[in-house]
Amino acid sequence: MNLYLSGLLWVAGVAAVVAALAVLFRRFGSDEERLSNNESAGLVFTIVGGLHAVVTAFVLISLLDTVKSVGDDSxxxxxxxxxxxxxxxxxxxxxxxxxxxxxxxxxxxxxxxxxxxxxxxxxxxxxxxxxxxxxxxxxxxxxxxxxxxxxxxxxxxxxxxxxxxxxxxxxxxxxxGVSTVMWFALILGAVMSALFPFLFGGPKIIPHIVIVVILTAALTLLLFAIYQLENPFSGGVKVDPDAFSSALDRLR
Incomplete structure (x- = not known):
């Protein structure tokens, strides 16, 4: 399957599931209780989301550097x-x-x-x-x-x-590549960041669903990118052995 199509399917599928959960949560939950959570939940969300963003950025930059290093070393x-x-x-x-x-x-x-x-x-x-x-x-x-x-x-x-x-x-x-412990931290952090907006309350459900979907789509996209970058010899940005092919041609 095409890389971009596969990524879009992952993002769309996870976003659809979270959107459905948000609708159910708003329909059967109490708006007044969620409104009272906005201030405290906002502070915790800032910390959790910030930590997860830092870890994700670190992993992405590290993997991109690895891909470049593999090409240079080859x-x-x-x-x-x-x-x-x-x-x-x-x-x-x-x-x-x-x-x-x-x-x-x-x-x-x-x-x-x-x-x-x-x-x-x-x-x-x-x-x-x-x-x-x-x-x-x-x-x-x-x-x-x-x-x-x-x-x-x-x-x-x-x-x-x-x-x-x-x-x-x-x-x-x-x-x-990415260790099992790091994958656990990335996935669990993404889940917590995606579920935190469920604690926020507001008068309109459509803006709330849009916020949840955009956040979840962004987190899924970043995890998909990390997965594709994990092995520099395969995946979406695989390094090809062109340097060795050219070298062998020169020696022949």
């Missing part, structure tokens, strides 16, 4: 692998051929094996780490006679370390 990782390959072209065979084989194989592993697993929130195996370790050993044992080859060897080692760090950050982001 680009850095892929470019560093290409740089390792280019630096190794200065060496003679079999070092050059081995590095070229391992860099292409590593990019293919990330692209064809790891990324689909990350989309499905599955753990990746050790194949990628093993290829990086093989690259490290090949570069470390490569003979380097002369200042130029020493520089190329150092450059290849530095770029491999950059790729290692970027890979670690990418995999850390896949195992992050």
């Amino acid at each position: 680009t850095k990782e892929a470019n560093s692998i290409v740089a390792v390959n280019w630096a190794a072209t200065s060496f003679a065979d079999p070092v050059r051929g081995k590095v070229e084989e391992l860099t292409r194989s590593y990019l293919g592993t990330v692209l064809n094996d790891e990324w689909p697993k990350l989309r499905q929130e599955q753990d990746v195996d050790e194949d990628g780490w093993q290829k990086l370790d093989e690259l490290r050993k090949v570069i470390a044992e490569a003979p380097a006679e002369g200042h130029w080859l020493e520089n190329r060897k150092t450059e290849a080692s530095n770029q491999l370390w950059e790729a290692y760090q970027a890979r670690q950050s990418r995999l850390d982001a896949a195992s992050g």
Whole structure:
């Protein structure tokens, strides 16, 4: 289902349920009792709604930063692998051929094996780490006679370390997301914020229903956005492995 259609259905469905509850609550409740609650309920609603807004904003900003970091780390990782390959072209065979084989194989592993697993929130195996370790050993044992080859060897080692760090950050982001405790706080806070207007009284039911529906729709929309951002490799703002595809094309 289309992302925007799914979001609209969630927002509309929850808003409709809350609107129906508001009508029932106003029909069978006492207007005088609710009017007497306005001042005290307003103070509590300000505190509860404010705390929930702060927590929601913090989670959203954190997830948006994570999505951006995954994109940046993926680009850095892929470019560093290409740089390792280019630096190794200065060496003679079999070092050059081995590095070229391992860099292409590593990019293919990330692209064809790891990324689909990350989309499905599955753990990746050790194949990628093993290829990086093989690259490290090949570069470390490569003979380097002369200042130029020493520089190329150092450059290849530095770029491999950059790729290692970027890979670690990418995999850390896949195992992050929103914890169960935080989801509990977000959902319970949203429910409390949505139900608090039921305690307010007023002479007209239509404005009251509109207020409740708008508040509930906004809270549902924010929770839906958090859910879509939770996994940066899937959902509404998924990061694509374009950097690795481009890197593999360059090495071919």
